[in-house]
Amino acid sequence: MESLHHYLRKAQQFDEVVLKAQKLSNQICHGNQTSIYKGQGNLFEEVRKYQYGDDVRTINWGITAKLRQTYVKTYNKEKGQTIWLVIDVSKSGIFGTRERTKIDTIKELSVVLALISLKNNCSVGALVFSDKIELIHQPSTSFSSFSKLLYPLLSFSSSRHKTDFAPALDYLISRSSSGALVFIISDFISSDYQEKVKILAQKHDLIGIRVYDRTELAFPKLSYMNLVDTESNQKIFVDTSSQSFKAGYEKWLNCHLDYFYNTFTSLGHQSLDVATDEDYVEKLKKLLKKS
Template sequence: MTTAEILKRVRRIEIKTRGLSNHIFAGEYHSAFKGRGMSFSEVREYAPGDDVKAIDWNVTARFSHPFIKVFEEERELTVMLLVDVSSSSLFGTQQRLKRDLITEISAVISFSASTNNDKVGVIFFSDKVEKFIPPKKGRSHILRIIRELIALEPSQNSKGTNVNAALEYLTNALKKRTITFVLSDFVSEPYDAALQLAARRHDIVGIQTYDRHDQELPAAGLIQVKDAETGEMRWLDTDDKQVRYQYGAAFEEQKKYCQTSFRKSGASLVRVRTDEDYVKVLQGFFKGR
């Protein structure tokens, strides 16, 4: 992809996802993720019904009638995106590739965070951490993230997906609490221990992307398939009911592992299919918090 093509696609994604962030997600995002506490804002005169515990006795004594302290929520948060760029994300048989879905959702979250004056950072990973973008604010920073979401590819010697490596990097690199979104199909080496450790320090939200044909193999006769991450080639008789059953059973086993790992760690998990309206899915999740 040329630089001009990348910039054109960045602009197209910015227009779409920034509009969604401003008009749909701003309120839901703000209410879903709390700030780090309350900070002093100002004092004002006491009114009937105010909490007497909030009276500022020094100001009250100075003016000879009661004043109370007013506090407001500290809204500034740090949002981290852990983005799977492994080869398995380059699969999709419906409206889009899993990678395209991850890119759009990441952009929506980034603009939503930026609208709320939050910092955003990214850890790109395959079977290892590919790139770390430290958290910052500002439109130019968000556009840089989108460029990387579009253009970054895994290392040539990369094979497989390792969610564990990304979570361990997060735990070691960011000591302060963050809101962390892990965007992946979670077809990975085991990661439950790293997830539990990361969830103790950070507010973790997994966004699992999948395609209809990750879930079920169509009956299409004898076909040759290639594992996108290992390069292994195989012939499959997709008309064989047992083959299709085993394919679906492997998907369900992986799905169950993912759901169980997130539940045990206390983290949240959202599942989005490539042909689903992710806007409705994310809105439902934000409102549910």
Template sequence: MIPREVMQNIRRIQINTSHVVDDLLAGSWHSAFKGRGIEFEEVRPYQVGDDIRTIDWNVTARAGEPFVKLFHEEREMSVMLLVDLSASQDFGTNHQTKRQLITELGATLAFSAIKNNDKVGLTLFTDQIEKALPPRKGTRHVLRLIRELLYCAPIGRGTDIRAALDHLGRTASRRSVVFLVSDFQDEGFERTLRVTRRKHDVVPIMVSDRHETELPNVGMIRLRDPESGRQVSIDTSSRRHRLRFAERMQARIAATEAMFRRMKMEPIRIVTGEDYVEPLQRFFHRREAKA
């Protein structure tokens, strides 16, 4: 039996995100992802007026007469949430950790999917696959997703985006919309991401906290990388040290954004303590305009 406190937290997330879906994202989901493709249905003999581009030449050759392929529009789609639960997600300085922000965002995307009668699945990863729930419909399924986002205790601490994408490739048999949610403190996954994009519609969501690139002036401090455990001392009273830190972190972010641009991908950027709905709305509206 699920403890009462757990159910209360799940219910709170459900109420907050359902409001966002109903009042702010209504209609945007379907408009953003309409025209997402067609599926093969059957072949039949060619009829006058059929588009010759639909002729199935293999069947035609075997039958000795022309046959055409028939397709139907996909009425539903599968949505996959690939969520990074590495140790760096527990960081947050603006009334919210990155993991708390990810949980609300994931719930919003999941409720948006089922409201549009789509299936939604979840893969939680660190430097290994922590939990994988296949795509399904229904509120009960989404509540389970929220529970895992809230309470999954990851074994790993690092980040391996390539392994998460490889796992998706092995388990997702049909084309899906994939929201890849991470702070992208990883490298070496560009080639795998390119391969994944050939089959799936991948939407990167970059999660950050402003103090990851902006040190406060508080004197000598000791920083510890939550994923590697490596520690370093920095004198934050030195403007030069603060600028060097900011430049280094901004360079890492810029490299990730440049990789997305090379692949013509448009990431959604969200920041702890700030509204995540507006970036989602802007993304949906841009997608709708391109559809």
């Protein structure tokens, strides 16, 4: 019975995330020109006789007047570019002091971006990684194809502690066609990805999305605490109220932040910060409007 309850709870959580992602993607796409996607739009195909149900806005009035029969213009959607989602599911993502953990937010953002990309007629692929590639979904314009990744992605729990960008980035460097738009979604608690990102940037457009918990920006002064480094699985006993701890933590944090921002801005690519408790709709709209 417990296993059935666990399954039903997982299924409920899956439905909740997908429904929320659909709602958010609709909000972002509604009335929004997502110009960041290359190749979007419609291509004129032909003129044909009006059929019941055709949009009156497509009527070609010149030919209609000349032939005295109603004709409409038809269009084919222009093929969008390839989108790759590079999704970090390593153990550092399980941290969270709000309603959602970092990994919850990373997964939700990934689904939202996938839905937006599919609505822009793009081909969407995904690489899920920790310190190795965990899941691969080859690019496809079909939502039914991408939906096969949804449950494995949203229910995925990595047993790997460390983060290593190299396997996922090496895969794209060596095995993907040029000209894709790559979203790298992670907490970026690492400092060994810059060179790989530089190489990848030679063939793709990149956007780094850093997900964080607000507690990480200012660690609470709670006196002595047992902390666990989720990347190394080491336990440490610290006085969080001490000045030395505060100074050391701020130095560590700023080092990672500077590394992240410098990696993407130095290459002329965009980056975005998203907090686990943040309503990121307007922020994502602004990002996707940029060309």
